[in-house]
Every structure is written in structure tokens, then in C-alpha cells.
Amino acid sequence: xxxxxxxxxxxxxxxxxxxxxxxxxxxxxxxxxxxxxxxxxxxxxxxxxxxxxxxxxxxxxxxxxxxxxxxxxxxxxxxxxxxxxxxxxxxxxxxxxxxxxxxxxxxxxxxxxxxxxxxxxxxxxxxxxxxxxxxxxxxxxxxxxxxxxxxxxxxxxxxxxxxxxxxxxxxxxxxxxxxxxxxxxxxxxxxxxxxxxxxxxxxxxxxxxxxxxxxxxxxxxxxxx
Numbered sequence: 688x689x690x691x692x693x694x695x696x697x698x699x700x701x702x703x704x705x706x707x708x709x710x711x712x713x714x715x716x717x718x719x720x721x722x723x724x725x726x727x728x729x730x731x732x733x734x735x736x737x738x739x740x741x742x743x744x745x746x747x748x749x750x751x752x753x754x755x756x757x758x759x760x761x762x763x764x765x766x767x768x769x770x771x772x773x774x775x776x777x778x779x780x781x782x783x784x785x786x787x788x789x790x791x792x793x794x795x796x797x798x799x800x801x802x803x804x805x806x807x808x809x810x811x812x813x814x815x816x817x818x819x820x821x822x823x824x825x826x827x828x829x830x831x832x833x834x835x836x837x838x839x840x841x842x843x844x845x846x847x848x849x850x851x852x853x854x855x856x857x858x859x860x861x862x863x864x865x866x867x868x869x870x871x872x873x874x875x876x877x878x879x880x881x882x883x884x885x886x887x888x889x890x891x892x893x894x895x896x897x898x899x900x901x902x903x904x905x906x907x908x909x910x911x912x
Contacts, residue, residue, distance in 0.1 A: 689716040690889070693749055693793070695758040695784055697736075698722050700841050701799045701834075702759030704881025709757070710734055714889040719750050742780060746787035755795040755888045756788040756828075759881075770811060778815055782822045794829040797884040802837045802872050802902050824897055832887045836880050837872030837902035864906065873902035879909035886912060 692709050696702030697720035709715045710731060719735045720726060726736050737748055758781050767773035785796050798819070803810075806817030820833050838859035859874030868874060883905050887898060900908070 690714050690754040691717045691750070691752050692719070692755045692757060693753045693788055694718060694720045695756070695781070696722075696760035697726060698724060699759050699761065700839055700877035701761075701836075701880050701884075702757070703727075704841075704878040705757040705759055705797075705884060706730070706734070707878065708881045708885045712885060712889065714885075715755075719753070721745055721748055745780070746784060749784065749787050749791055751791055753788050753791055753793040755797065756785055756793050757884060757888070758785065758796075758798045759877075761799065764812075773811075774815055778819050778822070781819055782826075785823055785828075786826055789826055789828060795832070795888050796823060796826070796828040796830070797832040797834070797888050798823055799834050799836065799880060799884070802835045804835060820899075829896065830888070831897045832884060833897070833899045834880050834884055834905060835899065835901050836875045836877075836905055838874040839877055839880070840874055841877040868906075869903070873906055875902050875905050875909070880905055882912055883908045 692715050694702055694705050697706045706720060709718050717733050719737060721737045723740050725738055739745065739748060760781055762773060762776045764770060764773045767776055781798060800820055801816045803813045804816035804820055805813050806821050808814040808817060824831055838856060840856050840859055840863060859871055862868045862871045863874045883900060886908065
């Protein structure tokens, strides 16, 4: 099996994990990343990095013959500056670019959502994540994989997303894979989320059109690899 992947958010925690895991996988012949800034590390020849600060044009930059669309793109309200901008980045960019990839023939979509995602939630963050899931599913990919991690662990580098993320990660690290991990939402490393996303995207044994994978299941599947 020789696949071409497109990765959105490749400088972030989960997106960089997708890149790392997919690059090592024999399943992928070509991996294209689209980012606002240069990738922080060097990669093999099968990785094509597109850097463009004008996200309004990103839909036109998705290459032909993409088989798998991976997205780890996410922001916070603090970084976005307002709820409106948060929605434009988290929801609109993910959905619009997934739609553009599908128009190019892409048949598999893997997207990082969040534990607690619910389009009917009273909490803005979880409502937006739920709306992303709903609208991604509505695009009708042959295979849609939605990953719902709990508190994310790992080095965010320049993408440190503020006090709440840091506090959540610190608390989560104490409970990681412990008997009490469920009390804090099953903390999981970004690389584990990526491993599971790549595994499910390349799994030819399942015929499920939509897979929603909660954090506890992410931890279980990651451990099996």
C-alpha cells in the first residue's frame, strides 16, 4: 500500500506527531505539510513542506492525489483573540480544508477533536469541537476518524498554549496511565494520539465509515503498537 498524506497543523503537538509517525510508516510514499512557518526539524525526501502565511489561499495549495487528510490544527481563544476568530480557525479552517482535500479525491480524514466535544454543549469550546465533528462527518469521506484525547501531554515547544494547558498537562502527568487516570479524563501524549490516527487510517481490516475514538481507547490502542 502506497499512500499520499496531507498534514494540517504539522508544527503543533498532535500534527507534528502525525508527521513523525507517518514519515516512519512504509504505508506513505509522500507527505505534504502546510504551515505558516518552517518545520522545526529536517525530514526525509518524502516530506514536502509548504509554508504560506496567507491561510486564505490554503485550499488551493492542497496537492492532487491525496489519500489521507490529517489535521491537528487547533488554537485557543487567547491565541485567537476572540470567539469569532477561534471559530474561524478551529472550525472553518478544518472543515474548509477537509472539504478541499475531498474535492481532490481524498478518501480518509483523521482529525483531532477533544474529549467532551458536543455540538449541544453550553460551553463554547466543546460546542465548537462538536460542530467540527458534525460538519466533518457530513462531508462523507469513505473513512472518517475522530480522535478525542483528554488532557494532552508532550512538549509543545513554541506552541505552548497558555496557563490552562500547562496546568492541565501538569495535573495529567501525575495521573498518566495510573488507576486514577479516568478522574482527569485519561491524559494522553500527542505522539500516542498520532500513532492511533495513523494506525486507523492505514487499517484495511475495518469497514467502519466513521470512528470516534475516546481518550481511554487511544491509550489502549497506542499501547498495543
